[in-house]
Amino acid sequence: MSSKKRPLLVPQYMNQFSCIGSACEDSCCVGWRVSIDDSSYKKYNRVQDKEMKSLLDKNVTRVRSNSSSENYAKIKMDDKGCCAFLTEDKLCTIQSKLGEEYLSNVCSTYPRVSNRVNGMLEKSATMSCPEAARLALLDPDGIKFDEIEESSEIRNMIGKTMDTHDKRMMNKPQRYFWELRIFTIQVIQNREYMLSERLIILGMFYNKLQDHISNHEIHEIPQLIASYTNMMSGGALRDLLTDIPAQKVIQMEILKELADERIIRGITSNRYLECFIEFLHGIQYTEEASVDEIAERYQEAYDQYYQPFMKEHEYILENYLVNQVYKNMFPFGDYPTVFDEYIMLVIHHALIKMHLIGLAGFHKGMDIELAIKLIQSFAKTVEHNKLYLKQVYDLLHKNGYTSLPYMTIFIKN
Numbered sequence: 506m507s508s509k510k511r512p513l514l515v516p517q518y519m520n521q522f523s524c525i526g527s528a529c530e531d532s533c534c535v536g537w538r539v540s541i542d543d544s545s546y547k548k549y550n551r552v553q554d555k556e557m558k559s560l561l562d563k564n565v566t567r568v569r570s571n572s573s574s575e576n577y578a579k580i581k582m583d584d585k586g587c588c589a590f591l592t593e594d595k596l597c598t599i600q601s602k603l604g605e606e607y608l609s610n611v612c613s614t615y616p617r618v619s620n621r622v623n624g625m626l627e628k629s630a631t632m633s634c635p636e637a638a639r640l641a642l643l644d645p646d647g648i649k650f651d652e653i654e655e656s657s658e659i660r661n662m663i664g665k666t667m668d669t670h671d672k673r674m675m676n677k678p679q680r681y682f683w684e685l686r687i688f689t690i691q692v693i694q695n696r697e698y699m700l701s702e703r704l705i706i707l708g709m710f711y712n713k714l715q716d717h718i719s720n721h722e723i724h725e726i727p728q729l730i731a732s733y734t735n736m737m738s739g740g741a742l743r744d745l746l747t748d749i750p751a752q753k754v755i756q757m758e759i760l761k762e763l764a765d766e767r768i769i770r771g772i773t774s775n776r777y778l779e780c781f782i783e784f785l786h787g788i789q790y791t792e793e794a795s796v797d798e799i800a801e802r803y804q805e806a807y808d809q810y811y812q813p814f815m816k817e818h819e820y821i822l823e824n825y826l827v828n829q830v831y832k833n834m835f836p837f838g839d840y841p842t843v844f845d846e847y848i849m850l851v852i853h854h855a856l857i858k859m860h861l862i863g864l865a866g867f868h869k870g871m872d873i874e875l876a877i878k879l880i881q882s883f884a885k886t887v888e889h890n891k892l893y894l895k896q897v898y899d900l901l902h903k904n905g906y907t908s909l910p911y912m913t914i915f916i917k918n
Contacts, residue, residue: 510656511655512626515651516828516831517649518640519617533634534595539611541565552607565579617629618664619661620663623667626663628661641828642821643873647823676721677723678837682837690827700823701916711847715842749913753807755914776882780879781860783864787868825880840898852901853888857880861876
């Protein structure tokens with residue numbers, strides 16, 4: 506008898522994704538904490554195999570502070586940051602000895618991210634997985650979406666939920682979540698404009714949207730979307746975008762400050778550390794060099810080595826942004842306002858771009874493999890670290906870097 510099916514919405518790359526196991530150049534069992542849900546923990550307590558029982562008792566411990574049903578216990582990591590159950594072949598002892606059903610919810614579902622909107626399950630992937638990053642980012646035609654079915658027996662960890670039809674949403678901007686999501690993705694994928702221009706247009710839109718929300722003018726949102734859609738199709742914004750200057754010194758100074766926050770917190774991904782060191786060497790960053798000197802070398806790396814590659818491969822960053830928007834339920838994700846959501850989207854893009862420019866300078870060029878390595882290791886190091894992201898958010902607000910003019914500095918080279 507076949508199992509029941511349920512509908513879900515996915516980016517098309519999810520139809521192709523499957524874990525490549527020991528063939529993967531990185532490991533999702535290294536470099537971060539592995540949480541165990543309460544149901545899996547209780548399963549482990551009932552294991553009969555003596556050898557596995559001993560390993561589980563030794564290496565799985567209860568979380569005593571801020572525990573939850575999903576963060577009920579944790580696996581001890583060794584001195585290299587590896588999961589205690591990771592074999593030399595980069596496979597999982599729990600899965601091989603006990604079966605896939607004994608994997609915790611985190612291990613079973615990674616790198617998949619699941620949300621629910623208006624009762625419909627949505628699934629995508631985090632770019633911290635190399636195979637998912639390749640499938641999502643390297644499609645030159647851009648990310649498209651499919652409604653498919655999956656077995657109702659498949660495990661999912663639901664991250665965010667939203668019901669735009671709820672009566673409580675009638676006078677809230679969330680009422681227009683779908684309209685805002687569609688508009689945002691359409692802007693990011695509009696290749697009549699350079700990607701930097703699309704991001705600036707989004708900033709102008711979300712700045713105006715924030716004003717409407719602050720003034721309780723929720724009913725104005727559909728008209729605002731229509732207005733910007735018309736302006737983009739008519740080319741009315743082009744002259745304005747052309748006149749915005751690039752400010753490489755300020756961009757370099759602020760972005761390096763944000764990256765240093767990451768370094769201060771310590772890096773657990775060797776792949777990212779390699780990229781970061783090469784980024785520094787690529788722009789010849791030293792304590793003795795002035796910001797102006799570093800900015801000149803940064804611009805030189807951009808002009809000579811980064812831009813020639815990105816001119817043909819801008820779809821990589823476009824796909825990254827579309828995936829972020831969909832995965833994080835932008836603009837109603839983790840931050841207080843819709844403009845804050847936009848700010849953090851821009852910061853992710855700007856930090857990735859900054860690293861890529863330095864890497865291009867170091868290697869005297871850029872290629873697809875190097876771009877994937879940076880974006881994947883950046884995602885693993887940064888996107889899964891809520892504390893770091895909060896510190897970046899706080900630093901931006903503390904220093905007054907949260908205005909639209911500052912966003913254009915981060916975006917434009």
